[in-house]
Amino acid sequence: MTTLSTPGPTLGVVGGGQLGRMLAEAASPLGVDVLVLDPTTDCPAAPPARDQIVAEFDDTDAIRDLAERADYLTFEIELADQDALERIERDTGVPCHPKPATLDLIHDKLVQKRALADAGVPVPDFREVESPGDVADALDDLGAPAMLKARTGGYDGRGNIPVDEDTDHAAALAEVGGEGNAMVESFVDYERELSVIAVQGDDGTAAFPVGENVHREQILRETVVPARTSDDVRDRARDVALDVLDVLDGRGVYGIELFEHADGSISVNEIAPRPHNSGHWTIEGAHSSQFEQHVRAVLGWPLAATGLRGPTAMANLLGDGTDSRDAAIADVDAILEAPGANLHWYGKRETRPLRKMGHVTCVQTADESVGDLLAGARTLRDSIAFD
Incomplete structure (x- = not known):
């Protein structure tokens, strides 16, 4: 049974951008206070949130402070530190949702696609690539053009480069973060x-x-x-x-x-x-x-x-x-x-x-x-x- 009281529960959010702002706006009518952690002073979420901790997303001490002042934890940015969240959730007993381990799937697109494919969820064909030769082999398997994607660090289309046989594969790999940080995905028409x-x-x-x-x-x-x-x-x-x-x-x-x-x-x-x-x-x-x-x-x-x-x-x-x-x-x-x-x-x-x-x-x-x-x-x- 859900019970409301005053003061109500506090939700600690790693990240204080526009998503944190809109989370705080939605939480307020429910009687839920929001506390955000963000490195930008007076971040976008600061006005509707109850308070802000100014710190980097991987600042373990600051995340622990966030947990100690909150009843629940979440994150609005994938830069949240998974290891710190797992350790602090275990140490403090403050639950974090989604579970920090989920960030493993999100941080690495190759890990994500493998997990989905193994579960029978339909995904485009893909290949792990570590060298220019691997890119050429992937194009032979998947057809050209295809999409070279950074496994980690890409967002809003950054880290995605179309490639074909005539592309400088070494330069393209360097652009998405270098060898060991890339996958090739079949072009989806x-x-x-x-x-x-x-x-x-x-x-x-x-x-x-x-x-x-x-x-x-x-x-x-x-x-x-x-x-x-x-x-x-x-x-x-x-x-x-x-x-x-x-x-x-x-x-x-x-x-x-x-x-x-x-x-x-x-x-x-x-x-x-x-x-x-x-x-x-x-x-x-x-x-x-x-x-x-x-x-x-x-x-x-x-x-x-x-x-x-x-x-x-x-x-x-x-x-x-x-x-x-x-x-x-x-x-x-x-x-x-x-x-x-x-x-x-x-x-x-x-x-x-x-x-x-x-x-x-x-x-x-x-x-x-x-x-x-x-x-x-x-x-x-x-x-x-x-x-």
């Missing part, structure tokens, strides 16, 4: 990219409706829900996502990115053991947000409804230009005035090229199609000017 925000709770699982993602330069630009595909494909994607949960350890939200193939089959691209950019639409578009679900799941509380309020489109606000500068946006009136539109500004102090600074969500208010909502979200996003 997909119909569309999908994602499912899946939740592992104390008493079961849940999944939000399947979204369709639009990437450019390997960075997520927009998500639309429901995905513009058939019911059968959406059902298949949801089933695969729930199968992925069986491979992972611990309660919480998992962002699962998928490919829809031309024949309607599904394969897993990547997994995030935390709320995910492609799930930001849930704040306004679903009956509960991915952030509320993560808080509930980590604390072992019952999960909320995940149904769709209405067709929804989300567009990221990415930093422009070629340099870094103080963060400010102008001309936001069009977003603030548009029916069904919602603006999220992450409170980052500095704008950098392609840095995620916020997002716009448009929820159906009349009879707009998903395509109409996507076009509207893009128009509103493009009306923003970074000062």
Whole structure:
């Protein structure tokens, strides 16, 4: 039985970026305080959180301090130190979810793909590569072009390089982190990219409706829900996502990115053991947000409804230009005035090229199609000017 009191439980979060900010915003109505650990002074999560510990993500003493001041631990960034979290969870008895061991699967894409394949979860064909000769052999096996991926350290498309027979394989390996840190994955000629925000709770699982993602330069630009595909494909994607949960350890939200193939089959691209950019639409578009679900799941509380309020489109606000500068946006009136539109500004102090600074969500208010909502979200996003 879940009991609330004042003060309520405290959730310690390793990471204080925009995900930590939205976690704290979702926790507050539940009576849950959030304490974040982040190396950036006055990080984006600091305003809605109760307090911030300013420290690096691998600072064992600081993580121990976080645990001693919290009832539960979680993380919103994969840079969280797995060994420190495991040791501190064992020493203090403060539970951490998802389980730190899950980071093993996330930190190393090759380990992740092997675990999924061994469990029968569909993934693109892949090969471990350690030398330029291995890359050439992988291309012979998998066909060209293929994708050379850094096993560790890659995010938002960084660390992924298309390769073929004419590519300088030694230079490509060096670009993704050198020999011993790479894998080659077969090129997926997909119909569309999908994602499912899946939740592992104390008493079961849940999944939000399947979204369709639009990437450019390997960075997520927009998500639309429901995905513009058939019911059968959406059902298949949801089933695969729930199968992925069986491979992972611990309660919480998992962002699962998928490919829809031309024949309607599904394969897993990547997994995030935390709320995910492609799930930001849930704040306004679903009956509960991915952030509320993560808080509930980590604390072992019952999960909320995940149904769709209405067709929804989300567009990221990415930093422009070629340099870094103080963060400010102008001309936001069009977003603030548009029916069904919602603006999220992450409170980052500095704008950098392609840095995620916020997002716009448009929820159906009349009879707009998903395509109409996507076009509207893009128009509103493009009306923003970074000062």
